[in-house]
Structures are given as C-alpha cells and as structure tokens.
Amino acid sequence: MKTPDIKAFRDRASIEPVLREIARRASRLPSPFRIMEVCGTHTMALHKYGLARQLAETGLDMISGPGCPVCITPDGYHEAAVKLLTETENLVLASFGDMTRVPTRVGPIRNAVPARGSQLRIVYSPAEALEEARGHPEKEVVFYGAGFETTIPAIARTVEAAGETKTANFSVLGALWLIPPPLRALLESGKTAVQGFLYPGHVSAVIGTRAYDFIPKTYGLPGAVAGFEPGDIVLGILSVLDQAASGRPVVANAYGRVVRDEGNPRALEIMDRIFEPCDALWRGLGEIPGSGLRFRKAWIAYDAERKFRLDVRSSADDVAGCRCGDVLRGLLSPPQCPLFGVSCSPDSPKGPCMVSYEGACLVHFKFARRKGTPHV
Amino acid sequence: MSKITLELGSGGRMMRDFLADTILPLLGNRYLEDLPDAGRLPGGIIFTTDGYVVDPPFFPGGDIGTLCVNGTVNDLVVSGASPRFLSLSLILEEGLAVEDLHRILKSIGQASRKAGVTVVTGDTKVVRKGQGDKIFIVTSGIGTSIARPAPSRIRKGDKIILTGTLGEHSLAVMTARGEFGLSARVRSDCAPLVFLLPFWKKGVLWMRDVTRGGLATILSELAGTLPYPVLIREDRIPLSRAVRGASELLGIDPLFMACEGRAVVVAPEKKAEGMLEQIRRHPLGKKAAIIGEIGHPAEGRPGELLLETSTGGLRLLEPLTSELLPRIC
Numbered sequence: 001m002k003t004p005d006i007k008a009f010r011d012r013a014s015i016e017p018v019l020r021e022i023a024r025r026a027s028r029l030p031s032p033f034r035i036m037e038v039c040g041t042h043t044m045a046l047h048k049y050g051l052a053r054q055l056a057e058t059g060l061d062m063i064s065g066p067g068c069p070v071c072i073t074p075d076g077y078h079e080a081a082v083k084l085l086t087e088t089e090n091l092v093l094a095s096f097g098d099m100t101r102v103p104t105r106v107g108p109i110r111n112a113v114p115a116r117g118s119q120l121r122i123v124y125s126p127a128e129a130l131e132e133a134r135g136h137p138e139k140e141v142v143f144y145g146a147g148f149e150t151t152i153p154a155i156a157r158t159v160e161a162a163g164e165t166k167t168a169n170f171s172v173l174g175a176l177w178l179i180p181p182p183l184r185a186l187l188e189s190g191k192t193a194v195q196g197f198l199y200p201g202h203v204s205a206v207i208g209t210r211a212y213d214f215i216p217k218t219y220g221l222p223g224a225v226a227g228f229e230p231g232d233i234v235l236g237i238l239s240v241l242d243q244a245a246s247g248r249p250v251v252a253n254a255y256g257r258v259v260r261d262e263g264n265p266r267a268l269e270i271m272d273r274i275f276e277p278c279d280a281l282w283r284g285l286g287e288i289p290g291s292g293l294r295f296r297k298a299w300i301a302y303d304a305e306r307k308f309r310l311d312v313r314s315s316a317d318d319v320a321g322c323r324c325g326d327v328l329r330g331l332l333s334p335p336q337c338p339l340f341g342v343s344c345s346p347d348s349p350k351g352p353c354m355v356s357y358e359g360a361c362l363v364h365f366k367f368a369r370r371k372g373t374p375h376v
Numbered sequence: 377m378s379k380i381t382l383e384l385g386s387g388g389r390m391m392r393d394f395l396a397d398t399i400l401p402l403l404g405n406r407y408l409e410d411l412p413d414a415g416r417l418p419g420g421i422i423f424t425t426d427g428y429v430v431d432p433p434f435f436p437g438g439d440i441g442t443l444c445v446n447g448t449v450n451d452l453v454v455s456g457a458s459p460r461f462l463s464l465s466l467i468l469e470e471g472l473a474v475e476d477l478h479r480i481l482k483s484i485g486q487a488s489r490k491a492g493v494t495v496v497t498g499d500t501k502v503v504r505k506g507q508g509d510k511i512f513i514v515t516s517g518i519g520t521s522i523a524r525p526a527p528s529r530i531r532k533g534d535k536i537i538l539t540g541t542l543g544e545h546s547l548a549v550m551t552a553r554g555e556f557g558l559s560a561r562v563r564s565d566c567a568p569l570v571f572l573l574p575f576w577k578k579g580v581l582w583m584r585d586v587t588r589g590g591l592a593t594i595l596s597e598l599a600g601t602l603p604y605p606v607l608i609r610e611d612r613i614p615l616s617r618a619v620r621g622a623s624e625l626l627g628i629d630p631l632f633m634a635c636e637g638r639a640v641v642v643a644p645e646k647k648a649e650g651m652l653e654q655i656r657r658h659p660l661g662k663k664a665a666i667i668g669e670i671g672h673p674a675e676g677r678p679g680e681l682l683l684e685t686s687t688g689g690l691r692l693l694e695p696l697t698s699e700l701l702p703r704i705c
Contacts, residue, residue, distance in 0.1 A: 053690055230685075230686075345697075368691065
C-alpha cells in the first residue's frame with residue numbers, strides 16, 4: 001500500500017473546504033449536533049490540531065467517549081500492580097508510562113517503593129518486556145498490559161512468543177478491553193445524548209467496520225470509522241452528518257486506506273487463540289457483559305493475576321467529587337466537573353481522565369482551557 | 377511533597393513552582409528574584425552556573441563536554457553577555473575509563489576555543505561506584521554585559537524568530553540510549569550561540585535558548601509576563617525530517633523537545649525581517665524563521681500563548697507540566 005503524503009491531511013487548504021461543508025450540513029440539523037468520538041486518540045487529535053474549536057463553530061458538539069484504556073481501567077488493577085511491585089522481590093514490572101501515574105488509594109505505581117531487587121520499567125511495547133524476561137531469567141517480569149483491540153493482538157503475540165521460547169519468568173497482568181460492548185451498554189442505558197459516532201481508526205483496523213453494524217441497525221444512529229489525521233476526522237464527521245440528514249444510518253468507512261470491513265483476520269485470530277471474552281468492570285461504566293478478555297486455559301501460566309494471586313476487582317470509589325465516570329459516558333464535558341482546574345490538574349490529577357495523555361480532562365486542560373472562563 | 381521526583385528537573389512548571397516555593401523563600405534576594413538564567417552583578421558582570429548529567433555522556437553530535445561548555449555559554453549569550461571565563465567541576469564515578477574522560481576534556485577544550493571562553497578554575501571529585509553515573513559536570517560562567525534584555529519594551533506586532541530546527545538534541549540523546557528501538561540518523565544541535573551576540577546591539581528585545589521544556593515552555597513563560605497574547609504558527613516552525621518522523625512515532629511533541637544550540641529571539645517589528653536575513657547567513661542560523669508575533673490573534677488574551685495549527689485551528693500552548701525525558705543535559 002502506498003502511503004499518501006501526510007501533509008495533505010493536515011493542510012488548511014484541504015481541511016477548510018470540508019469544514020465549510022460540515023457547517024452547511026450541520027445548520028440543517030438540530031443544534032448542537034452531538035457526535036461521540038469513541039477514542040481518546042481522536043479527542044487528542046481534535047484538540048491538538050485546534051479542530052475542536054473549528055468544529056464547535058460549525059455547530060457540532062464533540063463528546064469524548066470511553067476509548068482510553070488508562071481512563072477506564074479501575075483502580076483495582078493499578079493497586080494490584082502496586083502490590084506486586086512492593087511485595088514481590090526480584091520482579092520487573094513493565095508498563096506503559098501513563099498507567100504508572102494514575103492516582104489510587106495507595107498512590108500511583110510510579111511512586112511505589114519496589115521490593116528488594118524489583119523495579120518498574122517503562123516500555124513502549126510488550127515485546128520489550130519479553131526481551132527483558134529472556135535477558136534476566138533470574139527475575140520475574142510482569143507486563144502490565146492495558147489496552148483495546150489495537151494493543152491486544154501484540155500482547156497475545158508476545159504471550160505466544162513466550163510460549164514458543166519457554167520463557168517461564170514472563171507473565172501479563174492484563175487489563176484488556178473491547179470497544180463495541182461499552183458502546184452497546186451506553187446506548188442500552190439510555191443515558192446518553194449522542195446522535196452519531198466517530199469510530200476509532202486503529203481499533204477498527206483490527207475488528208473491521210462490521211463490528212459496529214448493530215449501532216445503525218438496532219439504535220438507528222449514524223457513524224463513521226475515521227483515521228487520526230485532521231483530514232480523516234473531518235471526512236468522517238461529514239459522513240456522519242450526511243447519514244443523519246438522509247436518515248440512512250450506516251457504518252461508513254472514512255479510513256479505507258487502513259481499515260477493511262472484515263478487519264484484520266490474523267490479528268483477530270491470535271487474540272482469539274490466547275484470550276476469551278469475559279464480563280469486565282469499567283471505571284465509571286460498571287460491569288459490562290463480554291467487554292473484557294481473559295486468558296484461555298491453555299495459556300494460563302502467563303496470567304500474572306493467577307500466578308501472583310492478585311485481586312484486581314477490589315475496586316475503589318473514585319476520589320470524592322471526581323466525575324471521570326460521567327465524562328467517560330459523555331454526560332459531562334471535563335470543564336463542567338467541579339474539580340477541573342481547581343484541585344485536579346495534570347500536575348496533581350484526581351482522576352484517570354486527567355492522567356492519560358489521551359484523557360478527555362487532560363486534553364481539555366492542555367489545549368482548550370481559558371483562564372477564568374469555561375472552555376470553548 | 378515529601379520526596380524529590382524526576383519531574384522537578386524537567387524544566388517545566390513543576391520546577392518553576394519548586395524554585396518559587398522551596399528555594400526562593402530561603403535564598404531569595406534581588407538578583408535571584410526573577411529566576412534569571414544568569415545573575416546580573418555590579419560592574420557589568422554576568423554570572424551563571426549549570427550542572428550537566430546527560431545519560432549517556434556521549435551522543436551523536438556531541439558529548440557531556442561540548443554540552444557543559446555550550447550550555448553555560450548560551451545562558452550568558454541570551455542574558456546579554458559576552459562569555460569570557462568558565463569554571464569546571466568534575467564529579468567522576470569510580471571506574472570511569474580514563475580514555476572517556478580524556479575524550480570529554482578534549483571536547484571541553486575544543487568547545488571553549490570555539491565559543492571564545494577560557495577555563496580558569498576547577499575541581500575534581502571521585503565518588504564510589506554506584507554513587508554517581510560515570511560523570512557529572514558543573515560549569516559556571518562569567519561574561520561581560522553588552523546589553524540588557526528588555527522584555528518590558530516588547531510591543532504588539534514584534535516578531536518571534538526561531539534560529540533553527542527543534543528537537544535534534546533530545547532525539548540524539550534518545551537514540552544514543554537505544555531507547556524505543558530508535559535508530560534515527562540525527563545529530564545533537566549542541567552549539568555555542570555567540571553568533572547571536574551582535575544582535576543585541578541591533579535592537580533585539582529578548583532571547584532565550586531553547587533547552588528543557590522546549591519552545592512551548594519558554595514562550596509560555598514569556599507570554600505570561602506580557603500584557604498581550606502571543607501567537608506562533610505551526611507551519612512556520614522548522615523541523616527536520618528525523619524529528620518530524622520520530623515525534624509522530626513516539627507521540628512526543630517537538631514543541632516540548634529540547635535543543636542545545638537554538639534560540640528564540642523577539643525582534644522589533646520593523647527590524648525583524650532584516651535580522652532574520654542576517655541570522656540565516658550564519659551556518660547555525662540557516663533554518664531560522666519568523667514563527668510568530670506578539671499581540672495576536674485577535675481572540676487571544678493577555679498572557680496566553682496560542683498555536684495556529686496547520687489546519688487553521690487555534691489552541692492554547694501550556695508549559696510542560698511534567699517530565700518528558702530524564703537527563704538529556
């Protein structure tokens with residue numbers, strides 16, 4: 001596949017005409033028209049490129065959804081990771097950076113004082129953790145893997161590779177989440193004002209567009225899969241508005257250069273080989289049937305939860321006043337939270353949405369906060 | 377806060393707060409008040425100091441030796457001083473190869489000659505293995521004042537000049553660490569900024585070297601002191617292909633990446649184009665560009681730093697809040 005020049009996707013000469021089209025269509029729809037961007041990467045891109053403001057001017061209300069693993073992983077997981085690191089000797093806890101900053105009842109992981117011979121290591125991929133395990137057979141290496149369908153195939157493949165190389169000192173503390181179930185739960189709850197969806201490009205590259213078919217079919221809502229460049233995003237939004245105007249909701253694919261209707265069969269296959277669906281607890285959303293993944297029996301030796309007898313479900317209440325749960329359901333815009341910018345900021349976050357680089361609160365704080373006034 | 381964390385040293389807002397809350401109440405005086413890069417002493421003497429702890433000590437385009445000269449020299453240059461003398465304090469870890477030390481000292485010699493400074497005093501300490509990391513260096517610098525930066529004379533319409541591309545130093549150090557499996561062919565931009573000295577006489581109002589915290593942090597701090605908003609334009613900011621690519625890949629914004637040989641300069645509106653042309657004539661200023669201006673955009677508010685994005689959008693730029701990458705200088 002030839003990769004098109006990325007500049008064209010960010011250039012105002014190509015974006016502004018689409019924004020004008022969006023404004024034209026939005027003016028004929030009930031205002032404001034609410035579209036949920038499911039994924040934190042979209043939230044980030046909308047603000048980073050200043051599109052959030054441009055779209056607000058067209059009469060659209062973009063709402064952040066639950067698609068940020070750092071934000072929706074309940075405290076129980078982080079606390080289990082802290083316990084592991086502080087109570088087990090000669091252990092390396094390998095984690096993505098954001099996960100280590102989430103505040104919990106026992107503090108964030110990064111502030112935990114490791115047991116003797118143990119350490120925290122920030123990694124960019126699960127493969128780095130496996131490499132660490134192979135290089136240090138005298139240590140237990142636990143990869144704290146949190147993610148959606150985008151990251152899960154890589155975690156699954158790493159577990160498989162650990163099996164192939166008989167790396168017994170490697171395991172995964174998995175906080176693995178699936179995207180379609182919470183969308184269904186959100187719509188079933190009726191507690192949402194969403195009129196259309198922008199589906200995440202990278203998750204969709206794995207699961208395909210068909211995974212969202214139930215949304216137009218059962219709930220009659222339009223949606224489009226979009227990439228993360230400004231050009232991708234505005235084209236996705238335009239498609240959602242077109243569907244809304246014509247009354248013919250579908251799952252449109254505005255990211256055809258990456259996403260196939262059937263997804264990525266190899267990635268799906270390896271996920272399915274290692275993991276199986278289970279009910280799972282989401283921060284702010286509660287228990288959602290079939291929304292998580294756990295190890296299949298054949299691979300259970302690599303399950304850190306079992307290996308170290310961890311309890312990840314001892315979930316805590318959120319910090320008093322923290323409304324991350326409502327933010328994740330699209331009921332609240334971050335600046336409407338009473339803690340936002342008052343006691344909760346990126347320097348001293350009270351909830352996970354202010355921790356994650358793709359968390360709605362952090363993104364709003366960084367890119368849209370205006371001193372003394374609500375955000376734009 | 378009961379323990380020191382890495383974030384304090386990041387050059388971002390947490391460090392500023394730490395200085396204001398912890399250092400100033402105990403040591404504050406009229407020289408230290410504004411937390412300048414260098415103290416302006418009686419008799420036109422400018423004095424600065426800096427510690428260098430980069431890991432690893434050698435990286436493409438430089439080493440801790442070039443860094444400890446240029447970093448201190450550049451603090452003097454942007455403070456309006458012609459750099460003259462350096463002190464050199466070496467803290468060595470037991471076990472450091474003499475060959476490595478020799479290489480670093482050679483770099484210090486070369487960099488000093490290039491920047492026109494002389495090492496006039498020094499100190500050497502050795503700490504036990506494990507009590508340091510190979511080599512730490514502290515240099516102090518003395519310069520003679522040639523101008524006084526005048527941020528209070530900055531007016532609406534004045535231009536912001538960036539003297540080169542952003543982020544090469546950060547990326548070079550990351551590559552040298554072998555982090556993230558990066559193998560970019562990039563060299564640190566570490567260099568002395570003495571070529572900018574003549575511009576003080578030509579009417580430059582303000583200068584800062586773009587180090588930890590990056591362009592966004594430095595300009596946010598400037599904006600915070602002005603009765604105007606400040607606007608920079610994304611598509612005017614020079615970036616090398618390597619930094620552009622790596623920042624995409626790693627999700628690190630080049631606006632927050634550190635350099636060691638770039639400065640941002642505020643020039644009066646009418647003189648800016650001419651100055652830009654002259655800066656560009658110097659090999660270290662070839663990629664210089666006017667990246668923004670004071671007093672724009674119309675919807676901006678005093679003290680805000682705003683970025684006009686490539687898509688035509690507008691967003692706030694905040695100072696770096698916490699650690700980006702440890703020990704890059």
